[in-house]
Amino acid sequence: MHDIRAIRENPANFDAKLARRGLSPISPELLALDEARRAAIHAAETAQAAQNAASKQVGAAKAKGDDAEFERLRALVGEKKSEVAAMQAEAGDLDAKMRDLLLTIPNLPLDEVPDGADEDENVEVSRWGTPRSFDFAPKEHYELPAVGNAMDFETAAKLSGARFVVLKGGVARVHRALAQFMLDLHVDQHDLSENITPVLVRDSAMLGTGQLPKFSEDSYQTTNGWWLIPTAEVTLTNYAANEIFDASALPQRMCAHTNCFRSEAGSAGKDTSGMLRQHQFEKVEMVTICHPDEALAEHERMTKCAEAVLETLELPYRRVVLCTGDIGFGAQKTYDLEVWLPGQDTYREISSISTCGQFQARRMNGRFKPADGGKPDFVATLNGSGLAVGRCLIAVLENGQQEDGSVTLPAALHPYLGGKTRLVDGALV
Template structure:
């Protein structure tokens, strides 16, 4: 912002935000002026203290110097308050400013300006009149929304029998793929984290209303990105250790505060869901390639499941707060006859690393720099279940089991309504 205020404001304008540089730089200038004046007064006070000491040893009258020192102390306290207030105001303002977008992110105010990069497969109807997942699940007697509402309220689901097993199978299949083939290390992180952890990845303070908070001041994670990325918080990593690649299968919790009336039927938008997350802590020069690699890892999962999907480059107005560039993977749902997001892979560059002070030491043993952080869904388990159900539905309401899942399903090839 100091180096090029106009460019900074132009970057914010791409996200539809008002200019910030002039106001913040004015606060910053006042803060720095106060600190400079404070340093000068500190030197003067030190000189006065020395003069008073020497004068007392000689028996001189030191009252003028002592009076000046007292006056300086009051002025210094006022400057300290002014500097602290300026720093707090700047921190508060910067905490809610989003990441700077990559130059190749397309312009646009909303999702209508997103760019489809490629499509895998062709949207097709598996049966003459494909049904949505909740119709299939309830007809099978294996998806229970009334029972979930009794237990917890709206936006929860109870799965039973073969559908519960398929949900578990999907998560295990994804973890196995990413750990044995893609080089990610499996991690089992806490589902509760503190304020600093939420701040580090950009959830706080801006998105507090989208989160669930416990009575002791912790937060339920909205995604495993939060704890996995923060494992690097405050660390100085060796350059030779990069990239660090981690994956986790966790429950995720979101209040869906801004989703009133959207996707109220079924399990597309839930307060609690499971997701396999991918996180990379990368060298700045390698993060663009790591972004492509991560997205391909998520695509591999979808392709092997036999799902039709497409990769979409998000425009400026649709790119998330912490991201510099994001690819969404959207899966085709025959029952809805619509593309729906199933994975979002983002390069956050140094944005999160600066918030959490995550750095690496270069090979020269001296230079320190912030790492780049990346995250992506590898993929959302519940939405994968929805896509499999709608894509593999058969006449009569049964659901075929994709080949890659059958070893996790005890060889089961077809889900049907239990006779009992």
């Protein structure tokens, strides 16, 4: 959420930054609400002061025995009380309207974020690894003989419908191994704290990270009101909700492996083959809560943590910086890591790493006490996939496929697979 004081001080700059996202000016509407809200608050405070003064005069009139004045002033206090209540209600209504509007406005992109209308104008920053040359036409993950019937979409459709999968046998174990490997790497080498969090959360948690109110159709809500998390970003970032950290306790770097749930409301007809885009999937998420001055350095650090997963698995990838038309609602700047998928002959997103500045913290009231003892300020928050487990499985299978139909698995996974090194017809050998 945005600071209305900053908008008040420089509305033209605020609208100019929103224009980079393709949005129309909104500061006039915000400032009109803000002016009316402040006027209503001032009027309520003035009426409250008059009520308080009249109340004191009631006591004085009673002490003097002036019954007529006492009755007149008591009636006046009653009138002022009703007037104050009406004015406070009006001020509260205007305050809620302004907050509701602020909650729908996305974060402002940093100056360094490239301008662009959509994903076609994202900018490649770097590449790692060389895509392997095949002596045969590489297949997509769901076509591989090595997978066999261990990636079962028919049973999943019978159980749940489209965009679900049942993993079996060796494929299921490779999937589990990938999640374990990612957690161990982040905890042992990247100094992230491992967490196990709920996957059901309250409205306030979804509001804090920005999924609500604008994007409710992209998530699932239970009949009793809880929301299924789209990512552990929601739970981990909300550790900061209504907290005041000591500056010495920052940064807090965390990770969690969870199931994630997305309705994919805005992606009808996209990636319907295989398990690239599912309603339920697993992810190892990274979140950092830090001092605002450290956010950009933490963004680079977190991106390198995600890249280390791909490099250790020997998966070619590229890093791109998202343009203003493609960054997410809560992001100031985002890097996407795109892994090479030979079956599609292209790079596909496997991780998004974003710095949100103080945007989420202001929504959830997450603050810290400055080391110099000044007034508490909002923390900065960052989040990123480290990585999406299912998409990593796809990349491992497609990049390791062999002409004989088997899949050679990365050396980093061998200790997690009982020393087995290949996948053949759905089984590890």
